[in-house]
Amino acid sequence: MKKYNTIKKQRQQKRDATERIVDFHPIYRNFSDEEAKKQASRCLQCPVDTFQKIIVNPLHCRIGCPLSNKIPLWLRKTYEGDIKGGFELSNEKSPFPEILGRVCPKVGLCESNCILENSQHEGVSIGEIETYLSEKAFDEGYTPNYGQNKNRTHKVAIVGSGPASLSCATFLLQNDIVVEIFEKEDRCGGLLTYGIPNFKLPKNTVQRRVNWMQDAGLKIHTNIEVGKDISISQLEKDFDCIFLGIGAPEGRSAQMDNEYANGVYHVMDILTTTQKKIFNHDFEESILKNKDIVVIGGGDSAMDALRTSIRSKAKSVKCIYRRDEKSMPCSKREVSNALEEGVEFIFNQAPKRVIVDEYMCVTGIEVAQTELGPQDNNGKSRLIVKNDTLLEIKADIIILALGFSNKVFDFYKDLDLKLGKFNDIVVNEKQETSHKNIYAGGDVVRGADLVVTAALDGRVAALSMIEKFTDD
Numbered sequence: 001m002k003k004y005n006t007i008k009k010q011r012q013q014k015r016d017a018t019e020r021i022v023d024f025h026p027i028y029r030n031f032s033d034e035e036a037k038k039q040a041s042r043c044l045q046c047p048v049d050t051f052q053k054i055i056v057n058p059l060h061c062r063i064g065c066p067l068s069n070k071i072p073l074w075l076r077k078t079y080e081g082d083i084k085g086g087f088e089l090s091n092e093k094s095p096f097p098e099i100l101g102r103v104c105p106k107v108g109l110c111e112s113n114c115i116l117e118n119s120q121h122e123g124v125s126i127g128e129i130e131t132y133l134s135e136k137a138f139d140e141g142y143t144p145n146y147g148q149n150k151n152r153t154h155k156v157a158i159v160g161s162g163p164a165s166l167s168c169a170t171f172l173l174q175n176d177i178v179v180e181i182f183e184k185e186d187r188c189g190g191l192l193t194y195g196i197p198n199f200k201l202p203k204n205t206v207q208r209r210v211n212w213m214q215d216a217g218l219k220i221h222t223n224i225e226v227g228k229d230i231s232i233s234q235l236e237k238d239f240d241c242i243f244l245g246i247g248a249p250e251g252r253s254a255q256m257d258n259e260y261a262n263g264v265y266h267v268m269d270i271l272t273t274t275q276k277k278i279f280n281h282d283f284e285e286s287i288l289k290n291k292d293i294v295v296i297g298g299g300d301s302a303m304d305a306l307r308t309s310i311r312s313k314a315k316s317v318k319c320i321y322r323r324d325e326k327s328m329p330c331s332k333r334e335v336s337n338a339l340e341e342g343v344e345f346i347f348n349q350a351p352k353r354v355i356v357d358e359y360m361c362v363t364g365i366e367v368a369q370t371e372l373g374p375q376d377n378n379g380k381s382r383l384i385v386k387n388d389t390l391l392e393i394k395a396d397i398i399i400l401a402l403g404f405s406n407k408v409f410d411f412y413k414d415l416d417l418k419l420g421k422f423n424d425i426v427v428n429e430k431q432e433t434s435h436k437n438i439y440a441g442g443d444v445v446r447g448a449d450l451v452v453t454a455a456l457d458g459r460v461a462a463l464s465m466i467e468k469f470t471d472d
Contacts, residue, residue, distance in 0.1 A: 001079055004042040009122040010035060012131075017340040021310050024198040024278055027337065031132040039125045040079040045072050046115060061126060064113025066456045067093045067100075071110060071126055078133050087137035090130060091144050095170035095455050096209050098138075099163075099192060101130030102201050104452050105331055138208075146173040146216030154469045157182065157239040159226045162190025163451045164442030165245030166209070167458025173216050175466045180239070181218065184225035187279075190247060191443075191451070194272040197304050199311070203275070227411040241437045241465045244425065245458065248443035250405040254296055256365075258354035259400075263362030267297070267305045267401040274308050288312035292394050294365055295319050296351050297401030298328035303335065305399045306343045317343050318393065322350040322370050322383060346393070350385050354398060364394045404448040422447060431461035439465065 012028040014020075020027045031039065048060040061071045070089045077086030090097040106112070106127045114123030154177050158165045161183040169179045187193050189206045214220065224230055235242055251266030253259060270288070277286060293309040295302050298321040309317045319338070321328060324347050328335065339345070348370045355364035369389040372381035406423040418426040418434035424447055425440040427433055433440050441457025443449055 001041050001043055001045055001076065003038075004044065004116050004121045004124075007038050007042055009042065009125055010039055010128075011125060012128050014337075017342075020199065021341050024311055026202050027199050030135055031128055033136070036129055036132040036136075037079055037081070040075045040129055042116070042121075043072055043075040043079075043124050044115060045076060048072070059113045059115050059118075061110040061114050061124070064108075064110045066109070066450075066452050067459070069093045069097075069110070074133060075124065075126075075129060078129055083133065083137050083140055084142055086133050087142050090133055093459075095167040095459065096163075097130050098134030098205060099201065099209070100452055100455065101127045101134065102205070103192075103196060105450065107331065109452070143212055144170075144209075146170070146213060146218075147176045152176050152178045152217070154178065154241075154465075155180070155239045156241045156243060156465060157235045158243045158245060159235075160190055160245040160247060160442075160444075161185075161188040161220065162245055162247055162442060162454065163192055164444075164454035164458040164461075165190065165243065166192070166213070167455040168243045168245065168439075168441065168462045169213060169218055169458075171459050171462035172465065173213060173218060175462070177462075177466065177469070179218050181220045182224045182226050182230065182235075183220065183222050186222055188220050188222065190245070194275050195268060195301075197271065197308055198275065198278055199307065200304070203279070227409055232411040232414050236437070240469070241439065243431075243458070243461050243465075244433070244438065244440040244444055245442050245454070246409065246444050248404040248406045248424075248448050250407045251400055252402040252405055254351050254400055254402055256351050256354055258356050258360070261354050261356045261360045261362050263396060264354060264398045264400065267295075267301045267399055268404075270305055270399055271301075271308060274312065286312040288314045288397065290315050291396040293317045293397050293399065294393060294395040295399045295401055296365075297321065297403075298323070298330055299401060299403065300330045300334055301403075302401035303330050303338050305401050306338050307334075307341055309399075310338075310341045310343065315396075318395075319343055319345045320349050320351060320365070320367060320393070321345065321347050323372070324348060349391065350383070352387070352390065355392060355395075362395055362398055364392050365398055367391050367393060404443065406444060406447065429460075430464035431457055432464065 015027050048062050074086040074089040110126045111123045117123030156179050158181045161181050172179045188210050192206045288309050291314050293314045295305045349367040350370050352368050353366040357363050369386045371384050373384045375381050408423050415435045420426050425445050427440050427445050431439045431441050439461040441461050442454035
């Protein structure tokens with residue numbers, strides 16, 4: 001190994017933009033055996049435990065991973081061709097490495113903490129190798145371990161089926177706990193199924209994991225909304241513990257005039273509807289087809305909406321962002337992909353008013369030019385909106401992708417849950433809420449955050465419950 005100075009960092013190859021915009025298939029091609037082995041060979045195999053004893057805040061991929069994934073160990077196994085060994089190591093800390101390998105940002109996490117990243121050689125392509133290792137293992141017939149599915153006594157109910165919930169279910173099953181998931185949608189997966197487009201995360205990848213968990217004894221109740229179709233008190237009666245992984249489902253407002261006009265949508269509505277059409281192989285009736293689309297926002301969900309609109313055969317697709325390009329919070333790779341696919345970016349413009357016709361249908365949007373002013377106390381430049389410099393942009397549909405907020409569900413009152421100032425559920429270091437035997441994790445606790453941090457919360461909650469059951 002340690003061939004970083006002779007082998008350059010490589011990313012997965014992309015399909016050509018003209019090819020990929022006509023479908024919703026993944027745009028990246030997985031590494032070949034040779035590519036994966038070469039890229040794994042670049043790892044320095046840093047002794048993280050030694051580093052932690054002699055260096056304050058050392059850089060290391062494992063430290064940068066919220067899950068403390070055993071990255072160097074499975075990188076070595078990949079290089080050595082020990083797929084089974086690498087697969088087992090990658091699944092020790094992670095509930096679904098083949099998913100996180102695809103959707104984790106890496107930047108700011110494992111890859112940014114690779115010692116090589118700040119050198120001329122660049123860090124190891126960790127996410128791509130993680131995806132390769134999982135898919136190679138599956139091809140060779142290896143499957144995750146989910147316990148024995150026998151002699152299970154304790155029972156846990158999980159509300160919601162997103163990444164935090166599936167992670168919690170994973171570690172509970174592995175420790176021989178009965179698990180039942182209650183999901184209000186028609187399919188399991190939450191954000192993984194309906195919030196991340198198929199071209200970034202193929203849904204058969206998610207369903208494969210769910211199927212394995214069901215084979216191991218997981219029971220999933222779809223089209224069941226807790227608080228409506230079944231009471232929280234009933235779950236308290238039937239189960240030893242409850243985990244709440246219900247996300248942050250409320251889309252934020254742009255505070256525009258006429259924001260509730262016909263043709264203004266929140267991003268999750270668009271992404272969910274589109275994915276359901278993909279499941280049904282129905283592409284002809286998309287509301288985006290042959291329309292002028294404007295997306296407001298600069299995060300990854302905005303990029304998802306833009307690229308979904310392109311694939312839905314929109315007439316034109318524009319992104320409005322109030323600051324400059326370098327200030328966008330989304331992945332830079334996503335901006336590059338969107339540009340390649342035909343998206344037009346309009347920077348330094350703030351939305352002011354939805355332009356409508358006599359029927360309150362969208363015909364355009366009025367924006368005001370912005371500029372950056374002095375820095376605030378957090379070191380971020382203040383945004384100055386120049387209301388005397390207005391621009392009208394034609395639009396048939398406006399998609400708001402401005403982030404997500406927590407929703408206060410009715411059953412919170414029944415539980416008398418302690419909430420934070422943003423209606424987030426307050427938990428301790430064990431993911432325990434203020435209510436006995438009820439845990440929570442993911443966006444419902446953190447606000448809109450990463451899939452990997454949701455996975456961490458689910459794991460912590462599961463291990464905390466197991467500890468409780470052991471003590472009892």
